[in-house]
Amino acid sequence: MRVTSPAVTSENREPVEESPRAKRLILGDPLTSEKLDDQLLPKRRALPIFASDALSSVAYAPQELLMILLIGGTAFLAFAPWVATAVVVLLIVVVLSYRQLIKAYPSGGGDYEVARKNLGEKSGVVVAAALLVDYVLTVAVSVASGVDNIISAIPELNPGRIELAVGFVILIIIVNLRGVREASFAFAIPTYVFIGSVAVMIVVGLARTALGDPPVASSAEFAVQGEELTQAAMILLILRAFSSGCSALTGVEAVSNGVPAFRRPKVGNAQMTLVLMGSIAIVLFAGLTALGLISGVHYAENPCNLIGFDCATQVQPSLMAQIAAGTFGMGSIPFYVIQAATACVLLLAANTAFNGFPLLGSVLARDGYAPKALNTRGDRLVYSNGMIILGIAAIAVLVIYQANLTTLIQLYIIGVFVSFSLGQIGMVRHWRRSLREIAALPPDAASQESAALTRRSAYTGLVINSVGAAMTISVLLIVTITKFTHGAWLVFIAIPILAILMVGVHRYYRDVEHEIEVDDTTHFGAEGDVALILVNRLQKPVIKAIDYALAAKHENTFAIHVAVSAEESAALQRQWEEHSIPVKLVIIESPYRSYAAPIAKFIKKYRESYGSSVVTVYLPQYIVGHWWESLLHNRRSRRIAQQLMLVHGVSITLVPWLLDSSELIYGRRSRPLPGEDRAGRPSTPEIQRAGRRATRPAGPPQPEKESTPVA
Template identity: 40%
Template sequence: MYSSIKRLLIGRPLKSHELGEQKLSKLKALAILSSDALSSVAYGTEQILIVLATIGTAAFWYNIPIAVGVLFLLLALTLSYRQIIFSYPQGGGAYLVSKENLGVNPGLIAGGSLLVDYILTVAVSISSGTDAITSAFPVLHPYSVEIAIFLVIFITILNLRGLTESASVLAYPVYIFVFAIILLIIVGVYRVATGQISPNLHPHLGTPVAGISLFLLLRAFSSGCSALTGVEAISNAIPNFKDPAPKNAATTLAMMGGILAVLFSGITFLSYWYGIGPKATETVVSQIASHTFGRNYVYYFIQAVTAIILVLAANTGFSAFPQLAYNLARDKYMPRMFTMRGDRLGYSNGIIFLSIASILLIIGFKARTEHLIPLYAVGVFIPFTLSQTGMIIKWIKQKPNGWMLKLIINLVGALISFLVFAIIFVTKFHQVWFVVIFLPAVVYLFHTINKHYKAVSEQLRCSHPVLEKINGNVFIVPVAGITTVVERSINYAKSLTDEVIAVYVAFDREDEKRMEQKWAELNNGVRLVTLHSSYRSIIYPLCKFLETIQSKVAESGYVVTVLVPQFIPKKRWHNILHNQSALLIRTRLLWSKDIVVATLPYHFKK
């Protein structure tokens, strides 16, 4: 029943060689990787107005120069991340740039910040989408948390179905949203140009405002920079693009930057001209649409697509988080389970972990967008600053052609990003203070995990003890590579019988050839049988092989014994850092008749 439900929700398993079919075109990549940045126009302007409203409506004209500053930062970040794409075409973004140029700890800080940021991306996007729904239907406002949780589960299932499939679903809402907002901007600007909107609704540019200060303006600017979240996602996911991947990624980044600039500028201008201020129960975009079209079908169309794009903007987090978790796990700073692809060739463990974490955040903050955005912005501007600084160091060291211009671009991006981070941190310290504790704790956890994996690697280095042979059963030894544990298991089996067969399950042909070559070089007198698994399953091909062996030796009175090598970590919590393949094999084979299952434990000392 579980399998049937899983197939219904997620779809049939994909073979490993079908991975190439999961690569993204520019238009699909724009939908799946830029939805977060594009959707931020629904709340970016509003965050500026929330700060200015503390002074009064007369201060709303500052929205215009602040928006110009945000656009300037957008340009600097777009040019800078374009350079990162061509410099690091293997992906990894801020984590890889910081780690290579600034050191391991800055890289881990950038990586940890981005992991948290992508969790917040999901929480903020879903919460903002819920706000749009409850703005149109106020009767649903008390059920905001329940609606948000349902939407997270929906988007999780969509992503578990695979990258290409989720991109195909996302493409339509993203481009419909862009069309709807451009329509709103065109009609709104037309009404302004033809005098249909009174010029007395807003304060005039340059109007003196009592109580205004540079500190408050900088605070409003930093809040408006929430519209820039998601800009870095494309640089993290370059391997997901079709070839030539760097060129396609850079083009997609430029498209995203241009569209975001147009949408943000239009919404900011209309909110100023209409004299719109923030409301607790209605978003700024909803107010603009209501003033422009009235509460008719066009208004509800704009609200509907805004709600949809805000919900589906969470897909940027679902696309970037698993890839970043994979990069950290590959470098042994996160559990290896994040390196494993699921049935649909996505990093399913990363997707599920992200879903659970975002739901906990939504429940904890009661789906209130304004409470989540300060954390969101801090999470993204730390890696912004580190990645720009890392690129500055790279240009100074390497000095390629035109490096001075590249350095200036990164320098401007680094300075503004650091300024925004500092302002957010100082002005909203009561909301983000635990970042000071949380980030060092995350870096410490990364190092603890890495220390464990290094200890494991040290203890798995091969040795070749020779034990006395004792005749016995037909021993089948599943092996995952050539390690101390495997060597010890083979020697133990040889001590009991001459009939020992090692079995290796390969997921691709190159891996199969490499293992066969290494085994031949080992020359331990034991036959190696390699089984190919198209669906990345160890259990099924192993069971089929055992059935074949069992049928051949049953008449001669031999007993098939499966000796499962297993290492035992010194600390119990270390178990979550390893794939429990031995447990899965034993659990499955215990149900097989006439097969003896034995475990040879290997205890780690550190």
């Protein structure tokens, strides 16, 4: 005779909510997989999403360039136009090179995929590690720079620099977790306001200069205490200024990593977005560098080196703030518009990393170099696990370095130029291989005509990527030499460690895959079927577990009670007989008060006596609605389940029992069923009594053929 359950109970209601209310309030309702195409981006929305890093870097790249040159004194500012020109030329070459990469590898792997397919596994993981490190630093540098600009406008906020930075990272995480489409809406306006306002400032500043009324920066009156340098030190200083100016190139690779996020035609839209991003970045970088020199901006690495500046009580304004104040006037509406737009776009520049990091992480997870969880889309169809990991890492860096931009910038761009260099070398090999394959085509007319077109594009790509490889390798050497002793050595430690970890993850997944692969020689040979229901006290969850076990019609079914107290065991036996439970109760003594070990011993002896039976262990488990309730329930059952899963031939079946608080998760019915209240409980005394009677067995058990378990 089966033990029956109530006809209508709260635990068999269908859940009406798929996620907690607080999560839905913050992130929005979950999206179905069919909505994925709706999340793809057109060019006008992809630009602020993928280009915000490259565009925002023009706010601090000219500042860093001039700051390094000022170490040698104001006379070194004469080298600034030439250094800026070299940065612009490099940016043009890199943009052209990545147009070729997007065309050849549009799957979203970017430099990682190029290096892995053309240079081998080790080069691929080094590129991936470098990009991941650079994405973390992108978030840290962008947020720190944004906070710097906010403090330049409101110096009173300086004591809360770290708290502001951490708060902004958390805000960006939440916005990105809501989905790519909503993030594009949130980030589009500040990015376009920044582009427009800075462009207007450059035009106005250059027009004033042409009319004989150039803007004057607030720091132009301060002399600079320069260092005495040897000829070698002068060259190194100029090279260091060039490497700091090259921070304007960060973010260029994000478009190649994000091709899958574009609308069709994906390659064409990604290439157009890349060209627009590069063109705007070049114009803004060149214009701000020119205005910085015209207005006489003196931005020192150590503000105390500015003669006449009170570094003890004043905060050094950023280059952008000084140019805006000199062009439009301190405290004017355009000044605050530019400062607000600059701060916003610098903060939002971190968003480039929040798109590139998860996409790259998903590719690495797909290839087995990262945990599989990074390839799982969240409720809003974004790779939420990657976003959360990136946010936590960036917050850690900001806290460790006190959100200090000058310190963080020394760690920056090393990773991106490692990936630039290996990616361009990989593209050179790709085009050379393509030319060899074209040369091997059969010599018929049709194939010759198509081969000529393909050969022309291959030669074009080979030339562009060869120049790109030569320039990026040179810059990598310069950046390494000039920044290594200023903190960049940490990056050269982090990249190999991360690469080794990724190779280790790949080896682990490979070994597990080999271990679980189906073959024709492995046989498990199960010969029997027995169910064990673990019983502590006779309660409704136990009755439900018995009901489930009997419904499964196992060959043998036993209730197991581990006796740690003689009084409890005697009380359970009396209840068992009183309620005529149709399952044999087996009591196992446990003098050492352990639970899993006696059960495991019982299972082992049973299988020795009756063959290699499949043993199904039924464990009742409470389902609760409050997080703190999970600390008060299920601790023992979870430990027992974890230990029994290590026993051969055992499978665990968790039988849920929904407590009333679980309605916080599953919700309430909008309309009660007949005979129910709104909570789903029987609404009349007669039905309530019937429900209680239904939990008891209808009569004594029918005689069954049972095997006696090993005691």
